[in-house]
Amino acid sequence: MSSDASKETTEERAVMSDTPAGDSGGAAATPEPARSEAGSDRDSDDATRARRGSGEPAAPGDADSSRAEADEPPTSPPADGSPSEPMEAAGSEGARESTPPVGDGETASNEDDDDDIGLGFEARLSSSSPDSDSEMEYDEAALSAALADMKKKAEDVMQKPRPRHTWSLVRELHKRQLGGRPALLQQDRFRLHLCSSLHAVERLELMDKLCFHEGCVNCLHFNSSGDLLASGSDDLNVVVWDWQRQRKAYSYNSGHKSNIFESKFVPQRSDTHIVSTSRDGQVRLAEISPAGECRSVRRLAQHRGSGRKLALPAHSPQTVLSCGEDAVVFNIDLRDRQPDRLLECMDNGKRIPTNSIACHPDNDNVFLLACIDKYVRVYDRRMIGSEQSAYRRLCPHRLLDDGRGRYSVTCAVFSYNGAEIVASYNDDDVYLFDAAHSDGADCVHQYSGHRNSATIKGVNFYGPRSEYIVSGSDCGNIFFWDKNTEAIVQCMPGDEKGVVNCLEPHPHMPVLATSGLDDDVKLWIASRDQPQDLSWVQETVQRNLQERVEETPSADSLGGSLMWTLMQQVFGAQRRARHQLFSNELDLQSSDESDDADDGPTPGDCRTS
Structure with missing residues (x-):
């Protein structure tokens, strides 16, 4: 025993002094620069070997124990500056100092970073304990299982049965020519059947881009006749478009101090009144002359937080409902x-901020709130203040016990007759509820494939009788699902910067207006000769599902929740900084070009930021 210990001490001194070592007889250790206090090093080495022989755990300060636990090839050079060579991770009697093999007959070089990564991985594999080996095998198996699961889910989404084609041009023209009682009804039936047909949805394509805004377009709204389209943006302007002529009708400064989130025509006012709300919490009303000049803008209400959405009861043209982050x-x-x-x-004494509000199309007393929790709340204003509950809560049951993420409803709307409610959840799917179901009812349909994470996504029904569900996605695509079969029947690239937020169907025609992070408004019309090939959609769906799993923070993880909050704050700060940049550029242009008042961009031309 004494001769072996003396031999090991001599070898370790040789390593420290950069001289070739003999038999190592143990685990590899990282060479360190030689010290002047040789006696102190020798005592430390003897004490370490004594503890190893007796089975006593190594002290935290021992150099040998810390190097053995690092599981990485040595990187520190000797004192004289000459390059060091890593020793074998696992040796035996007679093993010499050499570079550990990476493959058959291959060696790794410390000067190559990629080889160092491979070297470290191989060293960890060779020196890992049985427990670490089993953990690595478990991680690889879990990763493979997760990828296989995402692929299987994407296949299931794409294999859902597509609806049958029920519209025939020849048959519908024949019915229209024969007429009926009354003849106007036959004309209207032709339009309704065309707009609701799968034929029209499959042939949607980009018609035009309406360019004038200098920031993200956050809201869209057709007037009751469908000939005008209003849009609000981060540039604080509201633009009214004559979309059929593909030009701007007029625009005005809203008077808001931050991003506009909603702008709508007030019904039965000859399209001369537009109400809007924004991040500054204000609700403002603009009065427009028939010539397109803004006569006045006044404030109607003030939220303590950001204003979110507005709702206009169908039979009360003098009434506007607004919701905001202050839960009011x-x-x-x-x-x-x-x-x-x-x-x-409120819920259990806690304020619940809201994302959107929508009124029942036939009953002005009923409205819903999409809240920043898992529930869609349906209110009856006649019950507010009474002893009975004023609202019903609807939530998919699969989310009630799911702790993977912080789910919230980003948008919810009624169908054309108020019988159904569609709701979009952040980091999850789109769900359909029966509006007549009782409190706590589950969803009746689930629509998968899109991605709702980066922004507050809208969702809507499409078709005169709400035959389809349409939503934007973080991948920049617009998804259409058949309401009954849940199958994806159309998918179109809708935003160059990658996110589609707003979707506004035309009230009478197979036309769709969309917007997102781009500075323009896109118009889609059913004019394609043949249906679009959707073979690429499965890969997009699989990628969206995989990103949802990878990026969704755990509700039980403080770090995940904190990161989620920080990302929301960063995103808002970026948008505010972008708006400030636009304002500075406009001020600079107005000061440098004050001689020419008509020097701005013409309607229909995109302004560059």
Whole structure:
């Protein structure tokens, strides 16, 4: 025992002094620069070997133990500056100092970073304990299983049965020519059947881009006749488009101080009044002359947080409902100077901020809120303030016990007759509810394949009788699902910067207006000669599902929740900085070009940021 210990001590001194070593007889150790206090090093080495022989755990300060636990090839050079050579990770009696093999007859070089990565991985494999080997095998198996699961889900989404084609041009023309009682009904039936047909959805293609805004377009709204389209943007302007002529009708400064999130025509006002809300929390009303000049803009209400969305009851043209991040819903009568505080969204004594609001198309007393939690709340304003519950909560049951992420409803709307509700959840799918179901009811349909994470996505019905579901996606595509079969029937690239947020179907024609992170408004019309080939959609769906799993923070993880909040703050800061950049550029242009008042971009031309 004494001769072996003396032999090992002599070898380790030789390594420290950069002289070739003999038999190592143990695990490899990282060479260190030689020290002047040789006696101190020798005592430390003897004490370390004594503990190893007795089975006592190594002290935290021992150099040999820390190097053995590092599981990495040595990288520190000797004291004289000559390059060091890594020793074998696992040796035996007579093993010499050499570079560990990476493959058959191949050696790794410390000067190549890629080889160092491979060297470290091979060293970890060769020196790992049985427990670490089993963990690595488990991780690889879990990764392979997750990828296989994503592929299987994508295949299941794409294999859902597609609806049958039920529309025939010859048959519909024949019915229209024969007429009926009354003849106007036959004309209307022809239009309804065309707009609701799978034929029209499959042939949607980009018609035109409406360019004038200098920021992200956050909201779209057709007037009741469908000949005008209003859009609001981060540039604080509201633009009204004559979309059929593909030009701007007029625009005005909204008076808001931050990003516009909603702008809508007030019904039964001859399209001369537009109400809007924005990040500054204000709800403002603009009065427009028939010639397109803004006569006045006044404030109707003020939220304490960001204003989100507006709702206009179908049979109450003087009423506007607004919701915001302060969880308050205002009932605004345009004839009054002060709004009424209708309710504050609460759950177990806690305020629940809201993302969107929508009114029932036939009953002005019923409206819904898409809240920043897992529930869609359906209210009856006649019950507000009474002892009975004023609302019903709807949520997919699969999300109630799911702790993978912080789910919230980004948008929810009624169908054309109010019988159904479609809701989009962040980092999850789109769900369809029966509006007549009781409190706590489950969804009746689930639509998968898109990605809802980066922004607050909208969702909508498409078709005169709400035959389809349409939503934007973080991948930049627009997804159409058949409402009954849940199959993807159309998918179109809808945004060059990668995110589609707003989708506004035309009230009477097979036309769709969309917007996102791009500065323009895109119009889609059913004019394609043949249906689009959707063979590429499965790969997109699989990628969206995989990114959802990889990026969704765990609700049980403080780090994940904190990162989620930080990302939301960073995204908002980027948008505000972009708006400030636009404002500075406009101020600079106005100061440098004050001689020419008509020097701005003409309607229909894109302004560069």
